[in-house]
Structure formats: structure tokens, C-alpha cells
Amino acid sequence: GRRYEVGVIAGDGIGPEVAEAAIPLIEKAAVAAGAEIAWTRYPWGCDYYHEHGRMMPADALDRLAPLDAIFFGAVGRPDVPDHVSVWELILPIRQAFSQYVNLRPMRLLPGVSTPLAGRGAADLDMVCVRENGEGEYSGLGARYDQGTPEESAEQIGRFTRRGIERVVRYAFSLAASRPRRLLASATKSNALQHSMVLWDEVVREVAADFPEVEWRPYHVDALAARMVTHPDTLDVIVASNLFGDILTDLGAAITGSLGLAPGANLNPDRTHPSMFEPIHGSAPDIAGRGVANPIGAIQAGALMLRELGLPSAHDALQNAVEQVLTEGTVRTPDLGGVAGTSEMAEAVAEAM
């Protein structure tokens, strides 16, 4: 069987709790599929920051580059400014490794309840393809006249034709591969007359190559409302970095819990490793109590197995998750239960 080198950046708060709960399950699924995973743990994050003055070492990207994949927990802690922890760890990896697709399934799993009245699993089966390397999170901008009454700040969204095109093309081909073949583009070209007008133009051009996909643009605010009122009309959603970030937390909430939702930071060209993570953050409000839901991390592990070329391992892990949720006897507090992180992971292991 093949051997995969996977780096683990568990990070802060509940990051290590959910990542360490998920790892043995991912391993078990891989081994059952005849593969082997060699895990290397990198102790980067807020503790590292306090000791070394930076979130990860100067050669971190060089060390990660040869890996087959990166498994990520979450970063951020109240004793380090969030813009430091995010900008010195997760965003540089996404950008340097050209992980320009952030794939975020938003699916109501059987046995999980949605806050949307009268809705069930058949109504909530969406996937967001979020642009992951530029746009509103370009990092460009400045603050001026700090501490004066004239103080101001600029945050520049930088969108490139190439950057939009590649993620939109990925989204259209994903939509073409799904039964409903629908694509919604999140825009805001009525108010953002430069960036989102370019976005709309590129979407229209790429759409011409996918006549089998039924697509339409929605202003992002209306799309957020539509996710709540008519989720059954949505399939693939393609969105810019900020819009996709917001829409996917909403998507996680309406499909049961932020703790369930997985994400994959994909480099579709495979020039660098992709990175897999639950979409939630480090949840300082529940960290250290052993009650975080590990399912988001476990499902992220399943996505990793699929991307590594182990579809049967993906299916085994995903089916075990769905079996445990359907039974509903073991549930963490975010799902209305009383189970801890390790109990939940143990239940998935047994189901496998």
C-alpha cells in the first residue's frame, strides 16, 4: 500500500482536542484501505508565538512543502491578536501553497436537526467553493493618522482575472458533476463596482464552457437570505474569500452546528500540499473542557482521504459518522447531547 506523509498543525484552543480525536480514525480508515499515514506534528500556534515571537518558524513553509497533505485544527487565542494568529499561520499557508479553492460542503446529515422549521436532509445539500487566496483577504491596506480625529483605514480587496477564473472554473466543473447541476455565484456588483463587476464578467465567460450547468448570480445579502428561506434551490455556491467565509458559517449553522462542518483548502494543480480543517475556530469559550464536537475535524479527514486518492477510506469514515449521527445516542452539547469529544470519536471508531 501507499504511504502518505501528513503534517499536523493542531494549533490552539479546541484545535488540538478535535484534531487528536480525529487522527486515529483517519488512520484506521486509511489502514483498512491498505494505505499507511506517517504523521508529523508541528507545535505551531499561540504557545509558539509567546516563546519565539512568531506563529511558526521562518522555514515552516519549506518544511511543509514536501508533505502529501496538511491536517489543521484551529488557531487563535485571546492572548494573541486574531489578525496576528490568522495572518502568520493559516493565511500564509493557503496563499503560498496556492490552495485557491476552499471547498466547504454544507449538508444536513441524517439524525441532525436544523433550526430551519419544516426542513430536512433533502432540502439542505449545498457546497460552497470559496476563493481562498486573494480578494478581500489580500492583506493590502493601511491605517492612517492613528490616534487622531482624522484617523482612517483602507482594506483593499484585490481580485485578479486569473484568480477568479481558476476558482470559478473549479466550481462549474463541480456543479457539472453533481445531479442537479446548479451554480449560484455570490456577487455584490451593485455596490462593489470594480471587483464584483470583474467577478461577474469572469463568471459569465466561464459559464459559456459549461452549457449543462444552470447558473445565476445572486447579491450576497440576498443569497444569505435565500440559504435560509429556499435552501432547496441551492446546490454549488461560488463566492469570494470574505463572502464565502460568512456564507459557510451560516451554512454550518443551518445544517446543525459549526462543529460539524469540514473544509478543504485545495491546490487543484497539486504543485503543493492541500490542507484540511474543520471550518470552526479555536472556540476559547469551550476550550479545555473536552466537549468540542470532533465531527468537523473527522469529516475534514474524510475529505483528505478522498483527495489523497483513497475513496473507499473516505466512504468508510463518512458512513461511520453518518451512522453515529443517525443513531443519535452519542452527541456533543452543540448537538443537544452530553457526550464529550473522545466519546463522540469513540462512537465513530466503533461504527467503523
Ligand code: NAD
Ligand atoms: P469559533 O468558530 O471558534 O467559535 C464560534 C462558536 O462556535 C463558539 O461559541 C464555539 O464554542 C462554537 N464552536 C466552534 N467549534 C465548535 C465545535 N467543534 N464544537 C462545539 N462548538 C463549537 O469562532 P470565534 O469565536 O469567532 O473565534 C475564536 C478564535 O478562533 C479566534 O481567535 C478566531 O480568530 C479563531 N478562528 C480561527 C479559525 C481557523 O483556525 N481556521 C477560523 C475561525 C476563527
Ligand code: MN
Ligand atoms: Mn471563518
